[in-house]
Amino acid sequence: MTAPSQGLVAERVTVRFGGLTAVSNVSLWIRPGELVGLIGPNGAGKTTFFNILSGTIAPTSGTLRIDGREFAGRRPDHFARAGIARTFQTPRVFGPMTVAENVRFGRAFAGRRADHNPQVPGEVDDLLAFVGLRDDAEVEAAAITPARQRLLEIAMALSTRPRLLLLDEVAAGLTEAEVQRMAELIRRCRDELGLAVVWIEHAVGVIMRAVERVIVLHHGELIADGPPGEVVRDAAVVEAYLGAPMEVAP
Ligand SMILES: Nc1ncnc2c1ncn2[C@@H]1O[C@H](COP(=O)(O)OP(=O)(O)OP(=O)(O)O)[C@@H](O)[C@H]1O
Ligand SMILES: [Mg+2]
Known part of the structure; x- marks a missing residue:
């Protein structure tokens, strides 16, 4: 198959930190509007891969094309x-600033763009309403719950009006009910805002129900890339991460 001309195309991407290869020869595509899960054991290279996809670090080798x-x-x-746009595994909200000020700050980062995603709200109030934080707009970010700080991070990422959203463990530490609401919000980011989303999470059951496609990294290598129902039965994935095959409800 030829690579798509729209979306993100990574080819043979490798990242080395001294003698450690954190990401090894990874090739993958993220098409516009896709909802993708990225899983793998601790240290597999998931966050490092996000760091490449957002320009935080440069790959040691390989190519990375966005819309060609x-x-x-x-x-x-x-x-x-x-x-x-991305969120960070360790939350990065500015505690002494209000929720609304945090979003304004996030928005300043991307600057004015002619080609922003018009489906993503441009007003801070509308973004906060979208993630369910409108009532907290004037509250200090440090004073809202960790779950709400995760929602704030998503609002900050959305404020740049992106086309691809990278979420790094946004459901970590949340209650089961909060995780369900997070999964619903992430699906709405795709369905209502037209975003492609790549979601890293260790809660495999949640990921498998939420996404359409799953990518698995292990020791920096891509070991599986396919629909959840296939990936959960993949022998290499079971061996490296799951321990036993899983059932995925349709
Ligand atoms: N800046 C860095 N310098 C040196 N080594 C690094 C750096 N960043 C990550 N690593 C190493 O690269 C490997 C991959 O780390 P990474 O954080 O990408 O894993 P991960 O899949 O996100 O794991 P987790 O599920 O625990 O978040 C690990 O061995 C880690 O220690
Ligand atoms: Mg990580």
């Missing part, structure tokens, strides 16, 4: 302007 243009090694603001 090469981006490997460019600065984070270039990736933001190209329509990529």
